[in-house]
Amino acid sequence: MPRAELERSIDELIARAVQMKQSEGRLRALLRATRAVVEDIDLSIVLRRIVEAAVELVDSEYGALGVVGADGAGLEAFIHVGMTTDDADRIGHLPEGRGLLGAVISAKEPIRIDRLADDPRSSGFPVGHPPMDAFLGVPIRIRGVVYGNLYLTNPRTGPFTAEDEELLEALAATAAFAIDHARILIEARTRERWMTSSAEIAVALGRADSEQAVSTLADELFVRSDSERVVIVVPGEKAGTLHVAAARGADAASLAGRTLASGESMAGAVLDIAVSRIEPEHHSDSLQDPFLLCNNGSTGPAIYITLGDGAQVWGVLVAARSPSRPPFTKTDLEAGVDLGERISVALELARARDSQQKMKLMEDRSRIAQDLHDHVIQDLFGTGLELQSISSTASQADRWRLDEAVTRIDGVIAQIRKIVFALAPRDAGQTASVRHRILDLAADASKALPRPVDVSFSGPVDLFVSGALVDDVVAVTRELLSNVVKHADPLDVSVDVTVATEDIQLTVTDDGGGIPANVHRSGLVNVEKRATDLGGGVDVTSSPSGTRVVWRIPITEEVAR
Structure with a gap:
């Protein structure tokens, strides 16, 4: 009896020694895991090291860390260890936090299960998912709020134990500190990046x-x-x-x-x-x-x-x-809202600067237009009258030359009047006249042509081309200029709007290659229809040296009104 008692005591001492050695080994493993978790500040690396350390600590086949979403219901990130790339590809998208994973989120306490299939909270696995048996889930809390959960499955040495749960809780506490530190650093860098960007964007907008x-x-x-x-x-x-x-x-x-x-x-x-x-x-x-x-x-x-x-x-x-x-993140949202307000201020300053510059330009144009009208046109008109008076007493040869000079002066006066009209500022809220709209169309077309489109007006254009007729004339001008730009390849293009005693004529002339015989004339068909609807017509003259289109409508009582 004493010998048997001694042997039993020796066996108990050996078992306790083995147990103490195992506990010492697990504590050393916990220290190694802690050191591995806290030695980096990059959050993505920290999260993966936490999972790797947890898998090694409890000797499980699979491990994962699910980051709880901002609403506290699902998972916004899922870092897994042990599963191959092929396994992950067969499963498809990662878990969203339902079933047993969702139960850990809701409970906010550790959950330890010997057999997953026996738990009613388990929702099963998708097709291609590797088999899993025992389960251990432990929350990671940061300042009392659950940041995420550690999930371990398939322990290699039997079911998970209470000691495994305690070790994972200790690791989760250290992981929470490391995650919190990494998040604070990320938030600081995020705010710095947004602030720097907002300042640089504001400068760029100020120059634009x-x-x-x-x-x-x-x-x-x-x-x-x-x-x-x-x-x-x-x-x-x-x-x-x-x-x-x-x-x-x-x-x-x-x-x-x-x-x-x-x-x-x-x-x-x-x-x-x-x-x-x-x-x-x-x-x-x-x-x-x-x-x-x-x-x-x-x-x-x-x-x-x-x-x-x-x-x-x-x-x-x-x-x-x-x-x-x-x-x-929430930090991105807060910094982004501040950026949005800064951007709006910068845009408003840019618009105010442009308005000021445009106002100054309009004032300069108005002054130039007034000088041209009050001085240059007056002087030219006086010179023309003087030449006409000299013409009456000159010889036949000189009279012809003087008449030619007077005609050229009249042409110059017409061009200056067109420039004065273009330079004159429009009243705020005033509907653009047919002259302004045709000049705008000519300016747009000139961007695609080697030379600016020449525009001339004869007669009381604004008096007779008004109301709904303005839209017709502008539409015809746009169509004809568009055809010239797309198909004619000209050097010189001119637009002339003439209001005579009986009719209104719009003439568009170019020196391009003419209208091909096999081209589909859908644009000209539309132009002709607008003319016939108003009782007029269209004359088209085209050759390899150029094209001339005359769109004319009669001045009826309705048009005159």
Whole structure:
């Protein structure tokens, strides 16, 4: 009996020694895991090292860390260890935080299960998922709030124990400190990046022309933001629509200038309620927001930032990332709202500067127009009268030369009057006259021609070409100039509008290659129809040396009124 008792005591001492050695080994493993977790400050590296350390600490086959979304319901990120790339590809999108994973999120306490299949909270596995048995889930808390959860499955040495749970809780406490430190550093860097970007963008907008400000803004935002697509959306011309003022990045060409219904994008709701928001990554084919980036049924994260001065919102900035990219954070949202207000101030300053410059230009033009009208035309007119008086007493040969000089002076006076008319400022709110609209069309066409389009007016044009007739004359001028620019390849183009005693004539002449015999004349058909509807007609003269189109309508009592 004493010998048996001694042997039993020796066995107990050996077992305790082995247990103490194992505990010492696990504590050393915990220290190694702690050191591995805290020695880096990059959050993505920290999160992966936490999972790797947890897997090694409890000797499990699979491990993961799910980052809880901002709403506290689902997962916005999922870092896994042990599963091969092929396994992950077969499963498809990563877990969203339902079933047993969601139970850990809801409970906010550790959950330890010997067999997953026996737990009613388990929702099963998707096709291609490797088999998993035992389960241990432990929350990671930061300042009392659950940041994420550690999930371990398939322990190699039997079911998870209470000691495993305690070790993981200790690791989770250290992980919370490391994550919090990394997040604070990320927030500081994010704010610094946004502040630097807002200052540089404001400087760029201050140098840009107001008409190009939105395009400049899109360029600057795309270069400085960590996003694959940047879109600036403004209210459309029609109520309930959105217009894409600028787009940069992935598929930007298909979005730029597009108009869509407000309900087709979250930008419409943001514009209506004037509240910026973050859109997390989604796994659903039903989400069709055209401004987001999609891949294999997943829609990437995005941020919608209102652009305005706090009192009025004039647009929405949409920055989108690809699925699986890091989500936008609350810090991004706060800094983005500040950026939106700074941008609006910079744009307003740019518009005010442009308005001031345009006002100065208008004043200069008005002064030049007045000088031309009051002095130059008067002097030319007086010179013409003097030449005419000399002509009556001159010889026949000299009289012919003097008459030619008077005719040239009349032509110069007509050109100066056209310039005076173009330089004269238009009254605010005044509808543009037919002269102004034709001059604008000629200026636009001149950009695509080697020489400016020559425009002349004869007779009381503004008196007789008014009301609905203005739209007809302008439409015909636009069509004829468009045909010349697209097909004629001319050097010189002229437009003449003449109001005579009986009719109104619009003549467009060019020295291009003429109208080909086999060309489809859909544009000229429209021009002829407008003339015949008004009781007039069209004369077209074309040859390899040029084309002359005369569009004429009679002056009826209705037109005269």
